[in-house]
Amino acid sequence: MARIEIRRNILEANDNLARRNRDFFAGNDVLVVNIMAAPGAGKTSTILKTIEYLGDRYAFAVIEGDMASRIDADVMAAKGIPVEQINTGNMCHLDANMIGQAAVKFTYDRPTLLLIENVGNLVCPSEFSLGEDLNIVIASTTEGHDKPYKYPSIYLRADAVLINKTDLMAAMEFDRKMFCDGVAAVKPMPPLFEISCRNGSGLSEWVEWLSGQCERKFGRDLGKSAER
Amino acid sequence: MTAINLVIGDLTSIVDDSVQFYFSIMTKGTVLEDAVLLFKRVAPEFVCTSCGHVFTGRSIGILCPGCGGKSIIADKGQEFYIESIEVDDGAD
Numbered sequence: 245m246a247r248i249e250i251r252r253n254i255l256e257a258n259d260n261l262a263r264r265n266r267d268f269f270a271g272n273d274v275l276v277v278n279i280m281a282a283p284g285a286g287k288t289s290t291i292l293k294t295i296e297y298l299g300d301r302y303a304f305a306v307i308e309g310d311m312a313s314r315i316d317a318d319v320m321a322a323k324g325i326p327v328e329q330i331n332t333g334n335m336c337h338l339d340a341n342m343i344g345q346a347a348v349k350f351t352y353d354r355p356t357l358l359l360i361e362n363v364g365n366l367v368c369p370s371e372f373s374l375g376e377d378l379n380i381v382i383a384s385t386t387e388g389h390d391k392p393y394k395y396p397s398i399y400l401r402a403d404a405v406l407i408n409k410t411d412l413m414a415a416m417e418f419d420r421k422m423f424c425d426g427v428a429a430v431k432p433m434p435p436l437f438e439i440s441c442r443n444g445s446g447l448s449e450w451v452e453w454l455s456g457q458c459e460r461k462f463g464r465d466l467g468k469s470a471e472r
Numbered sequence: 473m474t475a476i477n478l479v480i481g482d483l484t485s486i487v488d489d490s491v492q493f494y495f496s497i498m499t500k501g502t503v504l505e506d507a508v509l510l511f512k513r514v515a516p517e518f519v520c521t522s523c524g525h526v527f528t529g530r531s532i533g534i535l536c537p538g539c540g541g542k543s544i545i546a547d548k549g550q551e552f553y554i555e556s557i558e559v560d561d562g563a564d
C-alpha cells in the first residue's frame with residue numbers, strides 16, 4: 245500500500261511563518277502595515293508622509309520590497325528611518341519568510357509601527373500573508389478608476405484603501421464613483437482616504453485613522469503582557 | 473499511477489500551466505515523475521447585499537439575478553489546496 249503524506253493547503257508553510265511573525269510582533273509591541281499598490285502609485289511617498297506626521301508619537305521601522313535596487317531604502321535611510329531592503333529577484337511579492345528575517349534586524353524598545361512596502365504589483369502580494377495587522381491598498385488617480393474591477397483580489401484584502409495623487413484627479417478624469425463602486429462590489433466598503441502626497445490633502449485623516457489602530461493594538465497587547 | 477487533485481480558485485493568480493510546468497521540473501527523477509496533476513477550478517461566488525442570494529459569476533459588479541441588488545464577493549474562488557491523491561496500492 246503506497247501512502248504519501250500531503251499538506252492540504254499549498255501555502256501552509258507561508259501561513260505558519262506568518263503566524264510566527266505575528267507572535268513576534270505582538271510580543272514586541274509592533275503594529276505591522278502591509279502596503280500594497282501598483283508600481284509608482286505612491287507607496288514610498290505615503291510611508292514618508294506617514295512618518296513625517298506620526299514620527300513623534302511612535303517609533304517607526306520600514307521594510308522595502310523591490311525586485312531590485314536600494315533606491316527606496318536609501319531615501320528612508322537618508323532621513324534617519326530604520327530600514328531594511330529586501331530584493332526579491334524574480335519574485336513579484338514578499339513572503340512571510342523574508343519578513344521574518346528582516347524584522348529581527350530592528351530593535352524595538354517602544355511601540356513601533358513597521359511599514360512594509362510590498363513589491364509594486366496588484367496580483368501576487370495579496371496571496372501571501374506576512375503576519376501583518378493591516379493591509380492597505382493604495383490606488384492612484386494616474387492608474388485609472390477601473391482597477392478594483394480588474395484586480396479584485398487585492399481589494400478583498402484591504403483594511404483601508406487610499407486614493408493617492410488626488411491633486412491630479414481632474415487631469416486624469418478619475419471617476420471617484422466608479423472606483424468606489426468597484427471596491428464596494430468586492431467587499432463591504434473599507435475606510436477610504438483620498439490623499440495627495442504632493443499637496444498634503446487628506447493625510448491628517450489617514451494618519452489619525454492609523455493612529456487609532458495603533459492605540460487599539462498597543463492598548464490590547466500592553467494589557468496582555470500585564471496579565472502575565 | 474499517482475494522481476494529485478488540486479483545487480484552485482479563479483480569484484487566485486495561480487495558473488494551471490505554470491503549476492504543471494514547475495511540478496514537472498521539481499519531480500523529475502523522483503517517484504512523482506509520472507504523477508498526473510488534475511486541476512479543479514472554482515468560480516468565484518457572489519452574495520447579494522440586499523437579499524443574500526448567492527450566485528457564481530465571472531467578474532465583480534454583477535447585479536443579483538434575483539432582486540437586482542448589488543453584490544460582493546462571497547467565500548469561493550480563493551482556494552489553493554490539495555484535495556486528494558490517488559495512489560496505486562497494487563490491490564488490483
Ligand SMILES: Nc1nc2c(ncn2[C@@H]2O[C@H](COP(=O)(O)OP(=O)(O)OP(=O)(O)O)[C@@H](O)[C@H]2O)c(=O)[nH]1
Nearest residue numbers: 282283284285286287288289364408409440441442
Ligand atoms: N502628483 C503627485 N505625484 C505623486 C504623489 N505621490 C507620489 N507621487 C509621485 O509619483 C512617483 C512615484 O512615487 P513613489 O512614492 O516612488 O511610488 P511607489 O509606489 O513607491 O513606486 P515603486 O516603489 O517604484 O513601485 C514619484 O515621482 C512621486 O513624486 C501625489 O500625491 N501627487
Ligand SMILES: [Mg+2]
Nearest residue numbers: 287288316361
Ligand atoms: Mg517605492
Ligand SMILES: [Zn+2]
Nearest residue numbers: 520523536539
Ligand atoms: Zn438579491
